[in-house]
Amino acid sequence: MIFANLPVLLVIIPLIAAAICTVLPWKHSPWALATFATFASFLCICKIVVQIYAGSTIIYPMGGWLAPYGIEYRIDKLSAIFLLLISGVASFAIVYGMPATQKEVAENKQKFFYAIYLLCFSGLLGVLATNDIFNIYVFLEISSIATYALVAMGKDRRALVASFEYLILGTIGATFFLIAIGLVYSMTGSLNISDIAIKIRPVVNTIPIKMACAFFTVGLALKIGIFPLHLWLTNSYTNAPTFVSSFLSGTTTKVGVYILIRITYGVFGHDFSYIDLPLGQILILLGSVGILVASTAAILQNNVKRMLAYSSVAQIGYIILGIGMANVPGASGAIIQAIFHGVSKAAMFMAAGAIMLSVKGVRLEHFEGIGRRMPLTITAFIISGLSLVGIPGTAGFIAKWYLLQAAIASGMWTVFAVIIISSLLTLTYVWKIIEVAFFEHMDAGRGSVNEAPLIMLIPMLGLSFITIIFGVWPVYMTGYVSQIVTALFGG
């Protein structure tokens, strides 16, 4: 009975917990409830992933109304791996977030903080679980509106301005998305994604569908933070509370990537989006320029959180590049890059946040000599940083390897060069931190700086070891991803 309802339970549990969170009176109870709800969703998803790994797609008609009239939840291999990413990162982040939130958010606001986090979390899971395109819009907005509020809770007043910018751009993106849904609905008369994918075939070459494709892409580009629409991303990641930036960096943009893959490959079909329409060229161009510009900008930053935010924009560039090349290794590389950028960037934000809490600053000079005082935190940071660079033995290498293969397969040598050069640029900014942390001495006047508490260390080390585990034994992951990609291209 309960197993049959898992696809909806994973969305409902955090949603109900969010409502309960706001009325809990005791000090740590909202955090405990949020952690419980996150782990409950995570367990539901693990159970689902086990089923899906065995080869079945889970379909759950909401309220017993069958598709295409009713709303349908449908979890296949592509959504399962993203569900696992979101709930996994969230589970690590919520455990990590307790001490950080204790210091950064006022006591009387904490229960609302956790309630909003749960709303955001359930919205993100809803986007992945549902098979109804309008439902995707609604869930996307649930999570986005919650995100605006979370970002605004940052200590610095610049967080408010960042959050406002994010709200304006996010809402524009969502409205574009809404108009695209309207155009598709007017041509196909359906909102169910699998149904649209069939009904769109006879009308695919009409102007409304082409316009819909353009609106979808621009709307999602705003939500993902594709260069040059990334301004909100850097500002809000820099100023948001520590817990929020580590949670968001691993999740929100990745959900946007999921929708982009789902719609351009799954609904419009890769040959239409990337060959008939010039979407592939546009994405490859934006991706390449974005990688180079954002990596260079990251090198020039003095604020480590802002450096990580720029690095996020650059890494999103790789994902877009992989999607834009629209061949089998490209799409595999994009999916692996999306997953492991989420994992390693969350770990890096966690490590930066832990250092920020103990030395009271995130500028480069605050990191002087940190390597001796907080060796485990900096280890997590470096391992994840190496995964971003793409050193063999980390999962980042697997993603880059696929992307290079894709560049060779489609004969784009410029893209090949961009990937190589940008790896060096990534190494430069990761090295800058290693250099400061290990080869500079801390001021004696800084007082005692100790290792982060265990509750913060375990999540960040856990996440960074995941990148190593999948980097050394990538077989299961690559096998699974190749099944996803075959399904996307096989049609």
Add this chain to the structure above:
Amino acid sequence: MTLDALNYWVSFILMMIGFFGIVSSGNLLKKLICLTIFQVSALLFYISVGYVKGAAAPIIKDVIIDYVNPLPHVLMLTAIVVGVASMAVGLAITVRIKEEYGTIEEDEIAELDFKKHKRESKKK
């Protein structure tokens, strides 16, 4: 012929007016107003999609054959709720910005941030 598509023209013109306003105005409150105009244009678009010329309201009666499509209209109820929610959050943030900065003009906020930043780096 053009008049048939009048609704769509109006909705996209409204959309562009809203978009222009968001980009051009420096006052945060004006930005939010334009954002609402921008969102509302999507409502008009959907309602036009659902309309069938000469058809009746979707209430079942024996004599009527054609009904307008109620689904887009129902979807728009949800979209209105989403719009209201994001507007509420936007206004709340504007109030907080006014409290912290004492202004809601974008260029003045940027100036205040710049000054503070300069003072901080001087201290070091």
